[in-house]
Amino acid sequence: KNQVEQSPQSLIILEGKNCTLQCNYTVSPFSNLRWYKQDTGRGPVSLTIMTFSENTKSNGRYTATLDADTKQSSLHITASQLSDSASYICVVSARSNDYKLSFGAGTTVTVRA
Amino acid sequence: DAGVIQSPRHEVTEMGQEVTLRCKPISGHDYLFWYRQTMMRGLELLIYFNNNVPIDDSGMPEDRFSAKMPNASFSTLKIQPSEPRDSAVYFCASSLRVWGGRETQYFGPGTRLLVL
Numbered sequence: 001k002n003q004v005e006q007s008p009q010s011l012i013i014l015e016g017k018n019c020t021l022q023c024n025y026t027v028s029p030f031s032n033l034r035w036y037k038q039d040t041g042r043g044p045v046s047l048t049i050m051t052f053s054e055n056t057k058s059n060g061r062y063t064a065t066l067d068a069d070t071k072q073s074s075l076h077i078t079a080s081q082l083s084d085s086a087s088y089i090c091v092v093s094a095r096s097n098d099y100k101l102s103f104g105a106g107t108t109v110t111v112r113a
Numbered sequence: 114d115a116g117v118i119q120s121p122r123h124e125v126t127e128m129g130q131e132v133t134l135r136c137k138p139i140s141g142h143d144y145l146f147w148y149r150q151t152m153m154r155g156l157e158l159l160i161y162f163n164n165n166v167p168i169d170d171s172g173m174p175e176d177r178f179s180a181k182m183p184n185a186s187f188s189t190l191k192i193q194p195s196e197p198r199d200s201a202v203y204f205c206a207s208s209l210r211v212w213g214g215r216e217t218q219y220f221g222p223g224t225r226l227l228v229l
Contacts, residue, residue, distance in 0.1 A: 032215055041222075041223075042222060042223075043117075043204050043206070043221055044220050045220070051215065089155075100158075100169070103155050103156040103157070104155070105155045106155065
């Protein structure tokens with residue numbers, strides 16, 4: 001069973017609207033959680049990295065939250081733009097080996113005009 | 114910097130043939146990663162190097178896969194012999210080590226491999 005579960009699998013939103021993506025994980029012990037954005041045909045690009053002590057991290061219109069107690073994270077996109085259409089991947093690393101990454105399957109976001 | 118460079122960008126080959134994927138990491142980065150991405154399995158870490166030395170290859174699917182890093186600016190991932198189930202996008206990424214493991218991995222554009 002995947003240790004990182006993302007929801008929804010996909011969503012469609014209208015340009016200018018907000019949306020929130022969810023990530024639940026069971027990876028333990030926890031080291032850090034990352035959100036990546038992957039445009040079609042491109043490699044993933046890092047949006048945020050959060051450690052245990054951080055519960056909010058922003059990168060422009062992207063805001064990630066982390067609740068290490070409930071092992072949940074969310075990525076909020078504010079005032080969506082057409083360029084936000086992409087797959088968003090949640091990645092969690094365990095403290096024992098920071099490079100032993102567990103990947104979520106991703107949420108595909110489509111922004112329509 | 115040009116970022117992580119991968120070649121070829123696309124590769125179509127027949128089952129049984131040898132395939133070699135190439136990667137040039139960002140200059141100065143001391144970690145290099147090879148990933149595979151498929152619709153079914155998502156992103157998977159295959160192997161990573163630190164200072165040209167393979168550290169963890171537990172993600173390499175089987176003996177048909179091998180990776181080398183002869184120097185700090187070049188790495189290869191070889192599949193021999195290739196099989197249709199190897200069809201995927203292969204990404205190379207590099208990073209600098211940051212205390213606490215908060216380094217950012219920079220991904221290349223990927224190589225799309227199709228094995229017929």
